[in-house]
Amino acid sequence: MDRQLLENIFVTALEGGSNHWYLINNANHHKIRKAVPKSDDPYFSTAMLSAILDHGVEVEVHDSENEDEVLGVLKVSDMEERIKELDKNPNFMWALEAEENGEGDAETSDIIFQYLVMGDVCFG
Numbered sequence: 001m002d003r004q005l006l007e008n009i010f011v012t013a014l015e016g017g018s019n020h021w022y023l024i025n026n027a028n029h030h031k032i033r034k035a036v037p038k039s040d041d042p043y044f045s046t047a048m049l050s051a052i053l054d055h056g057v058e059v060e061v062h063d064s065e066n067e068d069e070v071l072g073v074l075k076v077s078d079m080e081e082r083i084k085e086l087d088k089n090p091n092f093m094w095a096l097e098a099e100e101n102g103e104g105d106a107e108t109s110d111i112i113f114q115y116l117v118m119g120d121v122c123f124g
Contacts, residue, residue, distance in 0.1 A: 008109070013045075014045035018109070019064075021122075022113075032051040035057045036050045072119070074116060110123075
């Protein structure tokens with residue numbers, strides 16, 4: 001997947017589409033900002049993607065209603081594999097196709113972000 005496309009998905013999901021279910025706790029926020037300081041990238045969503053892709057940071061994603069529950073871990077190897085899986089999954093590949101065609105929105109970005117985090121879509 002093209003990095004710009006993945007960046008668009010992260011921005012849309014983290015800044016709106018997925019806000020109802022995910023939480024990046026303080027420890028993970030610190031790991032992200034240690035790898036990508038605000039002076040290098042003031043926007044958290046793109047800094048998070050850069051921390052994962054460029055610095056190998058593994059980011060735990062927690063449940064917004066129970067911050068002790070880890071829903072999944074974003075890391076390069078899993079993300080690459082899950083993008084391949086998503087492209088073959090008839091239930092969700094439409095979301096990836098919409099993003100690739102420039103027709104993505106909060107719903108499609110949320111679906112892809114959920115799949116990257118959990119390997120499934122669990123939240124409506």
